[in-house]
Amino acid sequence: MILVIGRTGQLATELGRRPGTRCLGRTEADLTDPEGCADAIRRAAPAAVINAAAWTAVDAAEEDEFGAHLANARAPAAMARACAGLGIPFVQVSTDYVFAGSGDAPHAPDASTAPLSAYGRTKLAGEAAVRAAGGPHAVLRTSWVVSAHGSNFVKTMLRLGRDRGSLRIVADQVGGPTPARDLAAACATIAQALVDAPDQSGTYHYAGAPDISWAGFARAIFETAGLACTVTDIPTADYPTPAPRPLNSRLDCRTIEAAFGLARPDWRAGLRDILHDLGEIP
Template identity: 55%
Template structure:
């Protein structure tokens, strides 16, 4: 049995479609603000694999709610990993490109030094360290710019704003790989299978959509595929100050994941599918 922490988030919802037989835990079943309770759930269920698809993801609010974000993103995954280590259960954990400082233009490798520039990134990096320290069989899957037909994400925001305005100013100096939630869910299940077959696969991996693109060009493609006549104006990050600093370079080197047979998805294909589903809903 697969035990999934998360129920309503983008990736958890995608997992429900792909693996409806799995056990999905919402906040009422396992509150990540109580790490010990998360560990007890694993001990009680004794699943074949655990996937942590839950997190504190409010990047700007994390600057104020540092303690809560630290518990949910840092301590809870550590407690899960400790329980998994005791029972020899593989753990797949979703992390983020925000563990890097976002400098330069190169794609970051899993082995590159981390240096998060905001509280959200620091709490996610803490979660990674706690998992490694626990000694669990694990796959930490760093991803970026998640989108789906559900929840809060850039695609849904652009479609909403595009229906209200003829022109939009969008940041053009941040570059990354938009990643469909469905593809991440598929990668999580694939990684779970890899860990079950070969525990030497344990480690940190990157998984993001391709090709890399700026937010502004991503927005243009959203409007093109939506047949929306919206003009996008390129602007710099410093013209849109936010409580949390965003990394300018979110490019991820996904070659280690590809070597396992998990290829980067073409976000343009998934974007079309996502927009079609949004239109039907």
């Protein structure tokens, strides 16, 4: 059995639909109680653990970095130590926000990190803590997760696209939209692989292809959904947010394909699945 920390988020929802998984919600594993999360893992005695829970409110983290650090660093640290003590793999999902986002080349897993935001700093601290625990592990960085569940860019664009004839969308941030269903499959594959081959522990990247800007992604959403909403490109400077965003969120995903046979998923196919699940297309 693979134990999933989280139940209602985009990734946890998809993981919970997979056979052989058990999800723990906040009442059973609360990230504000790191040692409680560790105890829940010990009680469950699973074959592997995937942490699909996190503080994901990027802008709110600027006002409460302590709270974000508790959820994104201290809780994963406690869980990773529990897994190391049990000798089982721990998969920690991380983010492109650990990079400053300069240049236009895809970031390799061993590229220098320099987070711009409190959220990025807390996620990077979580990565370091997982590695320091010393057990079999994978730090899996991803970007721009979307699904038919929760709050995400696809659902926001559908709502706005129905209400407005045009939108101004940032065009100088580029990355790979990642369908949560594909990400869940990747997490499960890695967790199972590490059971048999713990020497494959390390840091990996997994993001959808092809890379595209937020504006380009919005156009694809409207076209696929049949919404007549036009998009005007704007720079990030015209859409200020409390937390800075990396302009370059491209991730080099070659090592994960070499290690686990996981190719980058085509987000265009994932988008069609999401829109079908939402009843937007047949």
